[in-house]
Amino acid sequence: MAFEIHEAGASVFKKGLASGVPPETIESIRKTRVVLKGPLETPVGYGEKSANVTLRKLFETYANVRPVREFPNVPTPYSGRGVDLVVVRENVEDLYAGIEHMQTPGVAQTLKLISHKGAQKIVRFAFELARAEGRKKVHCATKSNIMKLSEGTLKRVFEEVAQEYPDVEAQHIIVDNAAHQLVKRPEQFEVIVTTNMNGDILSDLTSGLIGGLGFAPSANIGNEVAIFEAVHGSAPKYAGKDVINPTAVLLSAVMMLRYLEDFAVAELIENALLYTLEEGRVLTGDVVGYDRGAKTTEYTQAIIENLGRTPRTTRVRTYHPVRLPLVSSDPVSVRAKSRRVVGVDIFVETDLAPESLGHALEALTESSPFRLKMISNRGTQVYPPTGGLTDLVDHYRCRFLYRGDGEAKDQEITGLIQRVGTRFRWMHIEKLQEFGGEPGFTKAQGED
Secondary structure, eight states, X not given: OOOOOOOOSHHHHTTTOTTSOOHHHHHHHHHXXXXXXXXXXXXXXXXXXXXXXHHHHHTTOOEEEEEEEOOTTOOOTTTTSOOEEEXXXXXXXXXXXXXEEEEETTEEEEOOBOOHHHXXXXXXXXXXXXXXXXXXXXXXXXXXXXXXXXXXXXXXXXHHHHXXXXXXXXXXXXXXXXXXXXXXXXXXXXXXXXXXXXXXXXXXXXXXXXXXXXXXXXXXXXXXXXXXXXXXXXXXXXXXXXXXXXXXXXXXHHHHHHHTTOHHHHHHHHHXXXXXXXXXXXXXXXXXXXXXXXXXXXHHHHHHHTTTOOOXXXXXXXXXXXOOOOOOOOSOOOOOSOEEEEEEEXXXXXXXXXXXXXXXXXXXXXXXXXXXXXXXXXXXXXXXXXXXXXXXXXXXXXXXXXXXXXXXOHHHHHHHHHHHHTTSEEEEEEEEEEEXXXXXXXXXXXXX
């Protein structure tokens, strides 16, 4: 096996390349299609995009796979419980699409994008992974009780696809309950499939169950490219000190070998690692304390010396190739039988009180094809008043419904915006659409 070495991350940002990924790195990945990557550092809170996210999105590695399992001689509060699960996280959509805008000087917006196609791919991948690893249960963790359209898409797709896998038990779970249950009884889980943000959080939680990020490998898998990396960060303060636990990187390489269907070599390395941990003679500082822990090189050398040995008590799972889901390349995965624009939400910036704003908008649009239905502030209806007590910001959503029986036309919506714009600064609009007779929008808290 030959490696091409290329850089990305902090060293590239320092050279002035905002993506953190130079063209020669992209070209190498396009050619080889498989990457074993070290942790990449991205400046926090500034304009640069994460180099990690950039790589995942450029090559559509839509499935982030985070396995965790109990390791011998790595004491945790869960030792002896048999923790052995995989978090399958959608990897390119959701809030991590990274589409953000400052709507007013004091109000920021991030778009949460969940597509039917993206949900199809990640759900099918989760079931195929369960089959490939001999797992019998898949949980789908969402916040669909609150975000009924976006997170609800994943739930609905999960329930549809699950019918095609009768050999695998399928359960939906609200994501906050999933976090609760992972701390309370993690051994009940085998595979958890979830959205991008939820998966980012839950997968770090699960690594804490088995000894920390030093034991947490991961894979980013797409239909064309796969990227394998340790979950932990770059930890520059430890660079060159020979004290870091290399288990996560090593197990990421094992995952890469299985992806390449070199199962024998992957098993050889994993067995040697587990045997070394079972022996307990050479353990890194994150396990036994940095004052007496083995050096990174000492631990690695012990694993090399144990190649060919098998663990005595630790279970080694049998792996088979994962069949990647085949999803149509057609960008339209759902076609509505009918559709109709029934109104528009106009987002405006103003320091007016809700009642004053409502009366002004009603006067401005009295003779227009639209009527003002309600105004909300941070998702809660404030006009007409509901009797609630809302701490206001200068960001209002003004919902207008079409007065006619047909569909609102674009020129009519443009006319409405022009009327509103004669007095108020607007920054964003959303069409209110019905698909197949069902509303494609949600109501505000308190809206009838």
